[in-house]
Amino acid sequence: MLHIKCPHCGMRSQNEFSYGGDATIKRPELGKEISDQDWDNFVYNRKSLRGKHWELWQHLSGCRQWIKVQRDTATHEIFKTLKANEEIS
Amino acid sequence: MTQSFRLESGGLINRDKKISFKFNGKNYFGYEGDTLASALIANGVHLIGRSFKYHRPRGFFGAGVDEPYAIVQLYRNGETEPNIKATEQELFEGLEAKSVNCWPSVNFDVGAINNFLKIFLPAGFYYKTFMWPKSFWYKIYEPFIRRAAGLGTASIKHDKERYEHKYEYCDLLITGSGPSGLASAYSAAKNGAKVILAEDKSRFGGTLLTSEVNIGNQSGKEWADSIISELKEMPNVTVKNRSQVFGYYDHNMLVMSERISDHLPKTKKYHPKQRLWYIRAKEVLISSGSIERPIVFGNNDTPGVMLSSAAKEYMKVYGVLVGKKPLVFTNNDSGYETAIEFKKNGIDPIILDTRKEPQSEIIEEAKNMNINIKNSYVVVAAQGYKKVKSADIAKISDNKEELGSIENIECDCICVSGFWTPTIHLASQSGNKTKFNEEIDAFVPGISKQKEKTLGAANGIYTLEETLKDSFEKGNQLSKKITNKENKVSFPNVVEKKSTVHDKFWCVPLPKGKNYKRFLDFQNDVAVSDIEIALKEGYRSIEHVKRYTTLGMATDQGKTSNLNGLQLVSKIENKVVPAVGHTTFRPPYSPVSIGAIVGREVGKHSKPTRKSPMHSWHEKNNAVFVDAGVWLRPRYYKRGDENLFEASKREAKNVRTNVGVCDVTTLGKIDIKGPDAAELLNRVYTNAWLKLPVGKARYGVMLREDGIVMDDGTTTRISENHYHMTTTTAQAANVLSHLEYYLQLVWPELNVNVVSTTEQWAGAAIAGPKSREVLKKLFPKSDVTNEGLPFMGYMEGDLFGVKAKIFRISFSGELAYEVNVESDYGYFMWEKIIEVGEEFGIQPYGTEALSTLRIEMGHVAGSELDGRTIPYDNSLEGLLSKKKDFIGKRSLSRKAFAAEDRQKIVGVVPLDKKTSIPEGSHLVKDSNAPLPNPKLGYISASCWSVEHDNPFSLAILKDGKNMIGEKLFVMSPLKNKVIPVEIVSSHYVDPKGERVRS
């Protein structure tokens, strides 16, 4: 079980969180024209990365905030966690 | 029965307390402090079971967790448990155990015929023998395997014992209380660190209990006792015996099983049987010690062949002799310690040492005691069937390949020592890539992966002095870093006997003309010949060899077999052991009961149960409940002898003709506030929301980004910047997370707050042509006329002094209202509705009638919004705004979603107007078409239409738009039904929707 540092609450056990996928995907702007390919990339196409990966988790049974977590998908090492409004650097 | 193998004195058992127990129906006695194994050996019982594959007689091989095959079926306090190691089970009054793998009995075993048919049971026999002919499987192979194999029988009774879970945090977790565990725990504790010291056995001290050493002028055991009692007094230290750390998981989380009551005849009141600890440790010190390795020789599985360390432990801890004519077969000095212990107890052992001229302090001592030592000698084969009777021995050449002439010597046990294997399971589980240590011929942990360090014998350090020094130091260093305190412990004076190098010899060659079985894996009956076959057949990867031959699998996890298996593979393959590599060690290190893993979450505690504030009223009025997610909802209210069908029909009909009331508390409710609330709704829902006036409700559908319908419900504008959203019962939690996702991550600029208020409101739906009459009585001061409160209108009202929200919305398709009050007034509201509604014939209705009403109206619900349908499929395309963008809109223009003949919701009526249509059935054009019969659609929901008094179903049908009036067949292979049907509109009742507006 992972140990995740919620930027709002501190170190918490994985079972308080739910997983939310790739954190680097940006939703296309509302009302803007977009090609089928770009839309498909947003909705469906995900890289299944081995290694460092920024992903979203929601602290569901805690503060309910969505957070960004940099995790190694192979080793589960967590390097950094950010609040929703903090930019990935 | 006399304990003929019990020594006159000695051991750590309590000879003042006799304990009676039963094995295979016979009565025996042992002492307090015995294990089942030590007590049986004391009574001269060496035959304990039969082996897994060949059903060969099995005795005891080890004295603890290392035991591969002394496994019994245990009976305790009316319950039974399989897979119990006799060497680990502590004796208690009234204990009962039985052999496994024996039929009809341990002494006469039908399966032993396998032993003579072993030519048919080679490596991979599961894969080869039982494959064909196919028809043999159910009748012959499976029953045969089920009877002949397996390590006991699981109870099918409900387990009445209690198991607990505990979460703990500590600075240092130390796994094992031998010299390294004690030393590191002690120095860390002195520095003020929060320490957990876990010991698998009942006694603390590990090898200190059996070795002849001196620490600070005390015996090893005395020193261990004094350290433990000091640790127990310290408030920052938790010391646990009977507690095995069996798994090392991510982020330094380890799991430990504490056996609280297994050693007692009966679990004490309010005590759990076992407790599972989830421990998050800052640092982990692995002090799990090492396990003695067997040497491989002919018939080395015969009862009476055992590890020399086990023989010593039985003498020193339990005061029990494993034999009276012992042979010690060793390639290192450890065997001498066992021989010396025999000699001290008046028994004359013979030592066979594979080494030519070894010299050390220990060997010198053995010589001085006049112990018979034969150098360059090996055991070729054990003789005897149910117990060792003699041994074929021979001199072995310097290159260890040629055997001299075979001599037979009488003996009743063979104590084997092939040197020591560090217990690296936990280190390996942590992700540590282990490395091969040439000096000890075994793997040791490499570079730490997580926050773990390995100490002492587990790290391949086999001298006490070095172990203690290293462990004191590591405990001090690691704790100092955490506590910033140092309280250094002075290093005690250590006296131990020096030993010399071991011989890397591990397997005795077969003499000419002999074909003895030489076992590597005792639990799974894997012999040298099996590995040879596997390699001949082309298996190369050690992971494949493991699975094909079952070497190192199952509950044993290769504790005694792993390294010898690798030695063999590397020898045949002409590789060095590290090049072969070892298989993955997986948790648990040794078996953990399922009960402990499940903990308290069993039966009705496996999930929470949610009840509405009106629950007790429903109970009092004969409601039959149904699980709706974790909610309990009334399915119907039983009157007299009614069944589900009759009751729900009555309830639904009463709604259509009079008025009914339904508990809708379970609906998800989300409170939405903020200046941008309307904008959020406009983006989340497919229809327009910016112009909804205050005091009005609107029906909305929300999509996922992929265009699939996520949920539907009504949202009401309570005031300028305040909305009340409802969701379906099932999707309530998901919709809240969905809104939070967009507000926090995608559109943080929107000034809106959302919060779940599902529990805060109790809800009642009042539906039917007479519902307005009921409402008038409930809210005499409010104007609830069609003008005052029109369809989709909202107002607040005073319900006999309680503030209420009144929504004029309808799921049943009738004139209907939903009234919400604060949860604490829910029961009051409900009683009032029933009371004032009586004169209008009000009846409560459950989820079954609720479904009937919505199905015949063609209102979609969870069975249509099932994660596979888009708005068009549900005839909700009218709610798609063309003017604005919303979540998922772009996906709807994808080719498949815009196809002309796309699936659409329709109604289905059986041609005979009688036959009920099973939900989930398929719709086909031709019921006699060859298989696979092309499927046109499926039945999503079925009911008995109370309006038309015949069965009616909803279906999602390909090209549904153009299918109205068609005749098709419903097929349910599951229910063996073929029903001719007609496709009709999904709006089977009031297609114009006049009633809701009346």
Ligand SMILES: [Zn+2]
């Ligand atoms: Zn949090």
